Amino acid sequence: MLRVGIAGLGTVGGGLIGLLRGTLAERLGDRLVIDAVSARNRGRSRGVDISAYRWFDDPCELAADPSIDVLVELIGGSDGPARRAVTIALTRGARVVTANKALLAEHGAELAALVDAHGGALAFEAAVGGGVPVIKVLRESLAANRTTSISGILNGTCNYILSTMEAQGREFADVLAEAQRLGYAEADPSFDVDGMDAGHKIALLAAIAFGNVPSVAALETHGIRDVSLLDIRLAAKLGYRIKLIATAERSPQGVRTRVAPALVPFAHPLAGIGGALNAVVISASPVGVITLTGAGAGAGPTASAVASDLIDIVEGDVRLPFGVSADRLGQPVAAGGAGDEERAFLRLLVDDRPGVIAAVSNALAKHGVSIDALIQDPSAAVGAVPIVLTTHRRDVRAIDAAVADIGVLDAVTAPPLVMRIEDIPRTVT
Numbered sequence: 001m002l003r004v005g006i007a008g009l010g011t012v013g014g015g016l017i018g019l020l021r022g023t024l025a026e027r028l029g030d031r032l033v034i035d036a037v038s039a040r041n042r043g044r045s046r047g048v049d050i051s052a053y054r055w056f057d058d059p060c061e062l063a064a065d066p067s068i069d070v071l072v073e074l075i076g077g078s079d080g081p082a083r084r085a086v087t088i089a090l091t092r093g094a095r096v097v098t099a100n101k102a103l104l105a106e107h108g109a110e111l112a113a114l115v116d117a118h119g120g121a122l123a124f125e126a127a128v129g130g131g132v133p134v135i136k137v138l139r140e141s142l143a144a145n146r147t148t149s150i151s152g153i154l155n156g157t158c159n160y161i162l163s164t165m166e167a168q169g170r171e172f173a174d175v176l177a178e179a180q181r182l183g184y185a186e187a188d189p190s191f192d193v194d195g196m197d198a199g200h201k202i203a204l205l206a207a208i209a210f211g212n213v214p215s216v217a218a219l220e221t222h223g224i225r226d227v228s229l230l231d232i233r234l235a236a237k238l239g240y241r242i243k244l245i246a247t248a249e250r251s252p253q254g255v256r257t258r259v260a261p262a263l264v265p266f267a268h269p270l271a272g273i274g275g276a277l278n279a280v281v282i283s284a285s286p287v288g289v290i291t292l293t294g295a296g297a298g299a300g301p302t303a304s305a306v307a308s309d310l311i312d313i314v315e316g317d318v319r320l321p322f323g324v325s326a327d328r329l330g331q332p333v334a335a336g337g338a339g340d341e342e343r344a345f346l347r348l349l350v351d352d353r354p355g356v357i358a359a360v361s362n363a364l365a366k367h368g369v370s371i372d373a374l375i376q377d378p379s380a381a382v383g384a385v386p387i388v389l390t391t392h393r394r395d396v397r398a399i400d401a402a403v404a405d406i407g408v409l410d411a412v413t414a415p416p417l418v419m420r421i422e423d424i425p426r427t428v429t
């Protein structure tokens with residue numbers, strides 16, 4: 001019999017208890033029992049009866065209790081009580097299940113080393129994609145493959161905002177305010193809309209797929225605050241939809257991870273992912289291209305992923321957290337360095353006067369950046385005339401240098417907006 005202690009009884013913790021006592025009760029029988037729980041406020045009503053469980057005010061005491069075989073950490077946060085409790089449990093060789101991407105992205109290598117040293121386990125299917133089973137797909141189902149790239153929509157809040165802007169013709173601030181009122185976005189939305197939540201998740205996927213230390217330091221993150229309805233409309237004219245895309249790519253220099261708003265062609269598997277859904281596209285050899293999609297958050301989907309880790313532990317199916325021992329994990333490289341190439345979308349607001357397009361073309365040509373398509377749209381006038389252009393594939397540093405030159409042209413009335421254009425994933429042999 002496995003004795004489980006659950007630290008954190010909020011959205012996911014409450015959902016987990018409901019699932020373990022509901023549809024999973026018969027399947028698990030007495031092979032897994034909830035023994036103890038911990039949260040901040042003992043008196044809070046939680047929608048599930050917790051009176052049968054031992055109560056701990058302090059999750060670290062729960063983690064240290066030798067009769068607890070598995071600690072389920074559902075508190076959240078990269079440091080503080082979550083990190084302390086998980087560290088205590090792993091140090092005494094206990095098994096840990098967590099949904100905490102921030103903790104794992106910041107301290108994953110250190111925690112994996114504790115598993116190596118003390119023989120416990122650290123499972124985290126729920127940490128990326130909520131109910132979408134992507135961790136085990138990468139670590140287990142695709143273990144025989146060499147991954148080339150992963151790209152994903154990993155933040156449901158951003159995808160909801162961008163989808164709603166497009167569908168309802170509204171601006172970012174307006175949709176964000178409504179999402180906050182409806183409880184879809186946090187009161188402080190920065191973690192989501194500035195890209196760090198998706199960054200934590202892609203750092204974890206990259207660690208598993210490429211055998212690297214999860215690294216926040218190597219991440220490049222850009223959020224969606226600067227994306228306007230005008231950009232969405234102009235991108236659509238060129239055949240693209242704007243999404244917040246998290247990518248991890250293998251390159252000759254190493255593995256690069258980034259999160260940024262990007263243009264995806266309408267035929268791209270991520271273009272049709274609407275609302276708060278999550279999706280991940282994996283390109284690997286020899287398997288080819290795989291797309292996974294589903295609910296990226298919520299009590300039920302996330303509890304489903306946490307419970308799947310518990311079932312693995314009950315069945316004795318325990319893997320190393322990142323697929324290899326911690327001392328064999330490599331280091332990712334920072335995005336944007338030598339060899340990092342992209343096709344770019346550039347949106348400019350300019351004065352309507354002769355010679356502007358020639359000046360923009362010259363600035364691009366000076367850095368060897370060639371134009372693929374260009375449209376000028378006076379009908380979308382916002383005090384200045386929008387010009388959008390797409391470039392051919394070129395070194396990111398050359399594109400950035402050209403954009404810097406363009407940004408200081410007299411006729412350019414606002415800072416240029418640059419976004420990467422995603423290619424349709426191909427099978428690489």
Ligand SMILES: NC(=O)c1ccc[n+]([C@@H]2O[C@H](COP(=O)([O-])OP(=O)(O)OC[C@H]3O[C@@H](n4cnc5c(N)ncnc54)[C@H](OP(=O)(O)O)[C@@H]3O)[C@@H](O)[C@H]2O)c1
Nearest residue numbers: 008009010011012039040041074075076081099100297298
């Ligand atoms: N919500 C989702 O859809 C979702 C999806 C994927 C992953 N996750 C991850 O799952 C984890 C939990 O998320 P959640 O949405 O369930 O969070 P939540 O609703 O905010 O619940 C957090 C829980 O932790 C407890 N807690 C906070 N500080 C504590 C402390 N110092 N000592 C003991 N307990 C403490 C809270 O206690 P009180 O209830 O007493 O305040 C609460 O029960 C996070 O790592 C999150 O990133 C969530």
